[in-house]
Amino acid sequence: MGSEEVGNRQIILNDYIKGFPKESDMSLKTSSIKLKVPADSPNAILVKNLYLSCDPYMRNRMQKTEGSYIEPYTPGTPIVGYGVSKVVDSAHLNFKVGDLVWGRTGWEEYSLIKDPETLIKIQHTDVPLSYYTGILGMPGMTAYTGFYEVCSPKKGETLFVSAASGAVGQLVGQFAKLLGCYVVGSAGSKDKVDLLKTKFGFDDAFNYKEEQDLTAALKRYFPNGIDIYFENVGGKMLDAVLLNMNIKGRIAVCGMISQYNLEQPEGVHNLFCTVNKRIRMEGFLVFDYYHLYPKFLEMVLPLIKEGKITYVEDIAEGLESAPAALIGLYSGRNVGKQLVVVARE
């Protein structure tokens, strides 16, 4: 190793995009990198990327926007996202060669990370490492904080979650079941619906693409109304949910994936329900809650090991498959948490 220079394959964002992202919006490029932190980068670390996470929010970074919570990507440079990586060289006191970390990294084989303070060291390796892109990473924390910190859930309440088989949704439903809620999820295929009912133990589930009238569908699944909605999709589904919410209901707004590729987001018409039914609708970002990560691990690790919670991953092999894996999120091609294996060790 040392100052050895190696090829470094990278997934580059070609330019800012509009509408649905396409594979051709990204390109695979090979540059070279020395596997050593350069002298002019104190505190940096050099990592080998093992698993990369494909997450819906990334679409928002592919366009030039103002006022987002996160800045747009820089065209011509690698995509940035969450990943699991192994430290190859370190100029930072907290990290040593061989450490496994998860956090923001580049879509490339090796990354120089100049501000590694936000990375989290992986202490528990008796679970699949890839889990740190999902259940034990950002999506897991998102489900945990959204459900426990924003939804104010109570045993016996009814919960609806959209995009329910996704990285976050599958966990929200399982957390809610563990608490004693009645849980229904929506997803976009028969396979996903089956997964929700059989593997994740949801009380019920439906394929939103097969419903002409979402309001009527929700009324069928929630004859007594919805107490909690975990919002992942936005648009028409939100409108239908508002009509089916109960008094003092809560809507945790995690994301609105159905809207990310539209030039103009769809209008939501039934917001007066928030008055009628005294609904609290609250958006949240997982970044505000990372101080809860140790508490989260303490809860979730035993649940995984005891088999009380399961997690389904959709694993794409090889960095070159990353663009297709990412854009597949927006047509719902993934079944479970979408990730990419760059290397297994």
Place this chain on the structure above:
Amino acid sequence: MGSEEVGNRQIILNDYIKGFPKESDMSLKTSSIKLKVPADSPNAILVKNLYLSCDPYMRNRMQKTEGSYIEPYTPGTPIVGYGVSKVVDSAHLNFKVGDLVWGRTGWEEYSLIKDPETLIKIQHTDVPLSYYTGILGMPGMTAYTGFYEVCSPKKGETLFVSAASGAVGQLVGQFAKLLGCYVVGSAGSKDKVDLLKTKFGFDDAFNYKEEQDLTAALKRYFPNGIDIYFENVGGKMLDAVLLNMNIKGRIAVCGMISQYNLEQPEGVHNLFCTVNKRIRMEGFLVFDYYHLYPKFLEMVLPLIKEGKITYVEDIAEGLESAPAALIGLYSGRNVGKQLVVVARE
């Protein structure tokens, strides 16, 4: 008095309506009434109505809807609303002849109230009696609970209130100023804007009808963003506000008067801001907070007497003027709290 039978003029809702209410949707009818609680109405009271309140929510009762927090009116019977009344006869232990009360009553000269438990006895008469339709009644409690219980306001924060010179808005702004917030209001005429700036002490105000671009207007008045929005109007204004909200902002949804007469409410497009900015948007109804009324009076009565808070009323004379006064709300014809004097004592 006693069993004397008198004429009782009433404002009748002719039929359920669609779109904007018109004067001709209501009619003045004279029936007769004995000024005595009938023997078959134990616990009822008979009241003479003095002041009637015109409130935006009443529109929602003029149509046949399901699942509202309050049931539709019954066509062919008098409109029901808040008012100030004087007890003329009582079969209820808690009320005696001569008592002044405020609460739900009929749009008529005399009303038989069969369930007077929800009425509140007026104990303080050293303020204008009509105030119990406004600052000391439902709208006052609405402003108080919406601001203090839902907005989570802090000194130094910025607050925007729409329909700001109305029954609720004028108080929200004054409460916020008393707490040390920066307050801007919107209204629909130059006179109202002047009122906000001179009489109510708002930091600034604007006429929304003169703004081509509400988003730009709000950016002008809130260069550092909006921390709190007190929502009275809905639709386009809400969309513009969402774009101007600050991180961790709060939106208390009190009403959406711009939407009440539309067949299909306008779509709100910028709800993803709730995620981006972690916004809490919460609807509320004053009915949930009446237990706070004594605490509210304790705060507000001294403020009125010391001139630290003012209240502007728009007073229509005579029961026959009530339909025009009510429909005037939806075109913003009223300046301040709209009420109707039926009798002064």
